[in-house]
Amino acid sequence: MRVEHSFKAMGGPCRIRLDAEDESMARSAISAAVAEVERLESKFSRYREDSLTARINRAAGSGEPIPVDAETVALLNYADTAWRESAGLFDLTSGVLRRAWDFKSGCLPHADALNALLPLVDWSLVRWQEGAVSLAREGMEIDFGGCVKEYAADSAAAKLREHGAACALVDLAGDMAATGAPAGQAGWPIGIRHPLEREQAIANVSLSGGGLASSGDYERCMLIEGERYGHILHPHTGWPVRGLIAVSILAPQCLVAGSSATIAMLKPAEEALGWLQELGLPWFAIDRQLSCHGNIAAG
Numbered sequence: 001m002r003v004e005h006s007f008k009a010m011g012g013p014c015r016i017r018l019d020a021e022d023e024s025m026a027r028s029a030i031s032a033a034v035a036e037v038e039r040l041e042s043k044f045s046r047y048r049e050d051s052l053t054a055r056i057n058r059a060a061g062s063g064e065p066i067p068v069d070a071e072t073v074a075l076l077n078y079a080d081t082a083w084r085e086s087a088g089l090f091d092l093t094s095g096v097l098r099r100a101w102d103f104k105s106g107c108l109p110h111a112d113a114l115n116a117l118l119p120l121v122d123w124s125l126v127r128w129q130e131g132a133v134s135l136a137r138e139g140m141e142i143d144f145g146g147c148v149k150e151y152a153a154d155s156a157a158a159k160l161r162e163h164g165a166a167c168a169l170v171d172l173a174g175d176m177a178a179t180g181a182p183a184g185q186a187g188w189p190i191g192i193r194h195p196l197e198r199e200q201a202i203a204n205v206s207l208s209g210g211g212l213a214s215s216g217d218y219e220r221c222m223l224i225e226g227e228r229y230g231h232i233l234h235p236h237t238g239w240p241v242r243g244l245i246a247v248s249i250l251a252p253q254c255l256v257a258g259s260s261a262t263i264a265m266l267k268p269a270e271e272a273l274g275w276l277q278e279l280g281l282p283w284f285a286i287d288r289q290l291s292c293h294g295n296i297a298a299g
Helices: 024-043 052-058 070-085 096-099 111-120 150-163 256-264 269-279
Strands: 002-009 013-019 126-129 132-135 168-172 176-179 187-194 200-209 209-216 223-224 227-230 246-251 282-284 292-294
Touching: 013 150, 024 052, 024 150, 024 168, 052 132, 052 223, 070 126, 070 256, 096 111, 150 168, 150 176, 150 209, 150 256, 176 256, 187 209, 200 209, 200 246, 200 282, 200 292, 209 256, 246 256, 246 269, 256 269, 269 282, 269 292
Parallel strands: none
Antiparallel strands: 002 013, 013 168, 126 132, 168 176, 176 209, 187 200, 209 246, 223 227, 246 282, 282 292
16 A cells, blocks of 8 residues: 655655555654654754754854764765865855845845855864864854755655665655665656746656755746846855756765755856766756756656
């Protein structure tokens, strides 16, 4: 039987689908997975005053290290690896740039506002050792939003497996992780959304394990004098990127898929396409002319 559960978390609609013979087991597995997502949101959300992220950010520049657990250290280590491998493009301190950008206003930020924030974007100023982390400059922020939703998808899928679910799909507002395939199918059928026609799929994939993550600059943007400004901001300039408009990647972990898609979005289009080709993972990308690229077939 197919058991489904919809809920809201991490800023968007979420859904868990599970095939099982025992409905009681299925409901128990889903409850554990939802609790895991809620735990991670409570712990890492920058919107919650009592979260670990908020405590770290409030102490920025004070020299006071904030104690962190092994899970947080593992995420910091992963973010550090992604930062190094991307030559500084993947930077969890870049969320502070949102202070200058209001995509609902229809107005560009003043250059002075951006210039004041750029010195606060520097992953090398995040320090952690022996179970504690600190931010070197006052006003700095760390934003786990660049990786925690994908990590939560992986963690929720692991909880489902622990509770006996051999065939399930976790969908956290488009970031997905699967365990097993529905009977008679190669995997869970998933459509990659067209960037302009929201109800239409531009490509289709089957996911039987691992994760799928997508990144695009078309969901939150503003049009000024015929120019579109997307919400994905370059950490070195503070301005919206002008490369690809959408990237989707399949990987053994949704966390890897998500960070890889983000890095591709932050690169110039031609450089990004070459990098994706060398990545060794299934991928699909759309450029600004709406041409499709990748080793996942469109259609």
